Amino acid sequence: MRAPITVPDAFARKKFDSAGERGRTWITALPALIDELLDRWSCTPDGAVMYGEVGIVVPVRHRELPPAVIKVSFPHPCTLREPDAYAAWQGIGAVQLFARADEHFAMLLERAHGTLATVTDPAAALAIQGGLTRALAVEAPAGLPRLSDQMADWARDMIADARALGDPLPRRVLDAALATIRELGHDQPNTLVHGDLHDANVLAADRAPWLAIDPKCLVGDPAHDALNVIRSPRFDTVLRLPDSRADLSRLLDIYCDAADIDPLRARRWMQVGAVGEALWGRVHADPDWLVRATDQLAEAMM
Numbered sequence: 001m002r003a004p005i006t007v008p009d010a011f012a013r014k015k016f017d018s019a020g021e022r023g024r025t026w027i028t029a030l031p032a033l034i035d036e037l038l039d040r041w042s043c044t045p046d047g048a049v050m051y052g053e054v055g056i057v058v059p060v061r062h063r064e065l066p067p068a069v070i071k072v073s074f075p076h077p078c079t080l081r082e083p084d085a086y087a088a089w090q091g092i093g094a095v096q097l098f099a100r101a102d103e104h105f106a107m108l109l110e111r112a113h114g115t116l117a118t119v120t121d122p123a124a125a126l127a128i129q130g131g132l133t134r135a136l137a138v139e140a141p142a143g144l145p146r147l148s149d150q151m152a153d154w155a156r157d158m159i160a161d162a163r164a165l166g167d168p169l170p171r172r173v174l175d176a177a178l179a180t181i182r183e184l185g186h187d188q189p190n191t192l193v194h195g196d197l198h199d200a201n202v203l204a205a206d207r208a209p210w211l212a213i214d215p216k217c218l219v220g221d222p223a224h225d226a227l228n229v230i231r232s233p234r235f236d237t238v239l240r241l242p243d244s245r246a247d248l249s250r251l252l253d254i255y256c257d258a259a260d261i262d263p264l265r266a267r268r269w270m271q272v273g274a275v276g277e278a279l280w281g282r283v284h285a286d287p288d289w290l291v292r293a294t295d296q297l298a299e300a301m302m
Helices: 009-040 083-090 124-137 147-164 171-184 222-230 234-240 243-261 263-283 289-301
Strands: 056-063 070-071 095-100 104-111 114-116 202-205 210-211
Touching: 009 056, 009 070, 009 104, 056 147, 056 289, 124 202, 124 210, 124 222, 124 234, 124 243, 147 171, 147 263, 171 210, 171 263, 171 289, 222 243, 222 263, 234 243, 234 289, 243 263, 263 289
Parallel strands: none
Antiparallel strands: 056 070, 070 104, 095 104, 114 202, 202 210
């Protein structure tokens, strides 16, 4: 008889803290749910249970598939459509989807290993992320959230947060972000956007050198991914420079060239994202260095 999986204590505590009794109920039910999914998909456990921000990942073996994982996410609208993105990509630029159980927010996915953080050459890492952005820019499935529909909320929240925080950013920086939202917000293609293409969401794989995981499943301009590519710990030194404009522009050009996206649009959307993150970081107590670095990024991309 198979022993039930053990939910890592650190992950359990995280869900208890963030989701209260609902999180506790979900964590308690997880071992039985994983057992059910193992039977449904004819898999056997094949390694230690891992976890991220929203769910757990169980390495498994299946006699007719490559090494795989069962991923189960905490029920939330943001993760409900994740399988649709994998289905649209069909394993090109992202891990393959082998099976899905939407009622449980669960998937059977191709296994990958080792994050992009192991690539020490910044230009090489940017080229990899740019190549994935290009590969993932496919026609979006129907029903996914459209970035263009969120623009009014973005603008409203920026104005309200800036006012509540005592206008911590120069007015011209906020105005530049609002201008981009106004001018480009509704002019966005029906393209699937990963939405969170940072180092930890790019993994090495056996089938391909690098594949993406954990999409946020948005529809709009692929240039939105530039912020999480550049606002990265690997560029910490650059982000802390008193005048980082030239260096950041050079890094952005490398990424945009590989991604085949317009550097000007990427620059403008990155500036919008940096303004939003700078304000959000203050509200949610991000480290001071990160807030300052994001402030600089918001100004440098104008």
